[in-house]
Amino acid sequence: MRFLREYLIIIVILSFVFFMEYLTSKSLGEATQWMKNGVISIENKIKENQESEAQEEFYDLQGKWKEKTEKLALFVEHNELEKVTNDIALIEINFETDETEDILENIADLKFMLEHIEEKNQLKWKNIF
Numbered sequence: 161m162r163f164l165r166e167y168l169i170i171i172v173i174l175s176f177v178f179f180m181e182y183l184t185s186k187s188l189g190e191a192t193q194w195m196k197n198g199v200i201s202i203e204n205k206i207k208e209n210q211e212s213e214a215q216e217e218f219y220d221l222q223g224k225w226k227e228k229t230e231k232l233a234l235f236v237e238h239n240e241l242e243k244v245t246n247d248i249a250l251i252e253i254n255f256e257t258d259e260t261e262d263i264l265e266n267i268a269d270l271k272f273m274l275e276h277i278e279e280k281n282q283l284k285w286k287n288i289f
Contacts, residue, residue, distance in 0.1 A: 184234075184235045184281070185281065187231070187232075188232065188235070188236065188277070188278060188281050189278060191228050191231075191232055192274045192275070192277060192278040193278075195221070195225060195228075195244075195274055196271055196274050196275070198217065198221040199221070199267055199270055199271055199274075200271070201217060202214045202217050202218050202221070202267065203264060203267045205217065206260055206263060206264060206267075207264075211255075211258070211260065214255075215255050218251060218252070218255060222248055222252065225244075225245075225248060229241055229245065235281070236277060236281060240273070240276070240277050240280075241277075243273050244270065244273050244274065244277070247266055247269050247270040247273060248270065250262075250266045251263055251266045251267065251270070254266060
């Protein structure tokens with residue numbers, strides 16, 4: 161009877177851990193997907209020579225990212241969030257200096273970092289061990 165209670169406790173704890181992982185993974189996936197979609201839209205506008213529209217969209221995206229960063233900091237490494245924030249700052253600087261080639265390069269770095277964060281925080285065997 162004692163072992164049955166211990167197994168039940170272990171199952172409850174594991175269920176809680178997997179449920180919390182599901183919630184954080186879902187929230188992180190939504191945030192990174194939203195950010196990637198926005199960055200891709202900005203990239204497309206730059207390629208279509210619509211820099212002013214791209215810049216406006218970027219500033220909206222930047223503001224929303226600051227809001228989401230507070231929530232993401234609870235379960236994402238701060239170092240990785242800082243790298244994304246640095247990429248965003250570089251894009252902002254390049255918008256101010258009209259360096260479209262550098263903007264596209266920074267956007268590529270930002271997309272890579274977002275994909276890395278999403279993949280790293282998924283519950284997979286390679287991430288556990």
